[in-house]
Amino acid sequence: MNASVIPFVQKTIGNHPAILGVVTAATGILRQMAIKPFTPKNRRREFKLKDRVASMHATRAQIFKEKGSGSTPTIIVGGFVPDATELVEFQRPLFREYGSIYYINYPRNGFSSAMFFAQLADLIEDINLRGKKPVLFGVSFGCGLLACFLRECAEAKDLKIRGVVMASPVLCTEDLIRPERDKSGGVRMLESNLKRILKANPAGGEEVSRQIDRARRCFQALFEAGAENRRLSSRHLSIRRKIMEVIGSTSSSGGYERVLALKQFAQPEGDLPIFTGPALSLLAEQEDNLLVPTSPTLAALRDPEKSKQLFPRGKVWQVISRSPDDAVAHASLIFHHQYYNPLIEAWYDKLLAPMLFAVV
Numbered sequence: 001m002n003a004s005v006i007p008f009v010q011k012t013i014g015n016h017p018a019i020l021g022v023v024t025a026a027t028g029i030l031r032q033m034a035i036k037p038f039t040p041k042n043r044r045r046e047f048k049l050k051d052r053v054a055s056m057h058a059t060r061a062q063i064f065k066e067k068g069s070g071s072t073p074t075i076i077v078g079g080f081v082p083d084a085t086e087l088v089e090f091q092r093p094l095f096r097e098y099g100s101i102y103y104i105n106y107p108r109n110g111f112s113s114a115m116f117f118a119q120l121a122d123l124i125e126d127i128n129l130r131g132k133k134p135v136l137f138g139v140s141f142g143c144g145l146l147a148c149f150l151r152e153c154a155e156a157k158d159l160k161i162r163g164v165v166m167a168s169p170v171l172c173t174e175d176l177i178r179p180e181r182d183k184s185g186g187v188r189m190l191e192s193n194l195k196r197i198l199k200a201n202p203a204g205g206e207e208v209s210r211q212i213d214r215a216r217r218c219f220q221a222l223f224e225a226g227a228e229n230r231r232l233s234s235r236h237l238s239i240r241r242k243i244m245e246v247i248g249s250t251s252s253s254g255g256y257e258r259v260l261a262l263k264q265f266a267q268p269e270g271d272l273p274i275f276t277g278p279a280l281s282l283l284a285e286q287e288d289n290l291l292v293p294t295s296p297t298l299a300a301l302r303d304p305e306k307s308k309q310l311f312p313r314g315k316v317w318q319v320i321s322r323s324p325d326d327a328v329a330h331a332s333l334i335f336h337h338q339y340y341n342p343l344i345e346a347w348y349d350k351l352l353a354p355m356l357f358a359v360v
């Protein structure tokens with residue numbers, strides 16, 4: 001019965017804008033009820049930075065929690081946009097089966113890598129004190145932050161982490177911007193925008209604001225391109241509204257400081273592993289449409305030997321569409337969740353299998 005009723009209901013809702021608007025609003029309210037603000041009990045690392053950052057309020061990320069039924073939590077670290085709370089909308093039921101979900105949303109009016117690392121370490125420690133070890137799940141720019149945290153933060157070595165997942169990882173600026181005069185394969189829209197931002201004079205506020213505004217339009221266009229020619233559900237429309245709000249409400253300084261953080265990322269080199277525990281790298285089949293042809297991260301992960309040096313216990317899986325005219329794009333967890341989710345589920349199941357045997 002459900003198989004025949006659900007398509008009819010979806011079609012009815014889709015053909016009536018007023019009903020669709022109400023359903024979209026209700027979907028958003030339900031999400032807000034499930035995903036609630038969270039603060040670790042001990043924020044000692046965060047508070048140590050109060051005299052080292054220009055403004056704690058401007059650089060402090062927001063942390064949210066959604067309760068799950070399992071014992072392995074997942075911490076979500078997103079890309080430039082959207083927020084972590086919207087990024088994995090179609091993975092939420094999957095993650096909840098394994099444990100609670102923690103989302104880290106970047107601040108709107110600034111950014112500090114040191115503050116982000118402090119908050120992440122405090123969060124992991126809080127989870128560890130509850131007797132649990134989280135999986136760190138990064139997407140795009142968020143993967144670069146996690147790589148820096150795992151490699152460079154001394155305190156990260158003392159924290160207990162179950163595993164790491166990186167979807168469409170951007171580990172360095174060179175993944176998105178080629179050397180000057182190299183235009184092989186055409187210039188990507190995001191590449192052009194990032195070049196302009198990095199060349200902008202920070203002392204001239206208007207120039208930075210103008211380039212960040214161009215970047216806003218770029219991210220809006222990328223999202224709309226993913227949504228094109230699709231039947232969007234009320235869940236899609238609900239997070240679409242939130243995504244556009246995030247793009248519009250992120251200030252020029254907030255966007256600019258994230259780009260400066262990206263500039264500090266080191267290229268992946270095999271002499272130092274990023275993470276020695278269980279790891280999964282998910283590469284979309286069309287990564288090359290956003291990442292440049294000379295991307296060091298793609299080169300490393302596509303080379304089995306170099307990949308093992310970065311992640312000794314890691315797997316690299318490609319996310320491929322079964323529809324030839326709908327290839328999986330960079331970090332497309334929203335529009336191609338049906339191809340991401342089985343891979344994520346298979347990796348989590350294998351990761352947690354030893355725990356289940358230990359219980360038995």
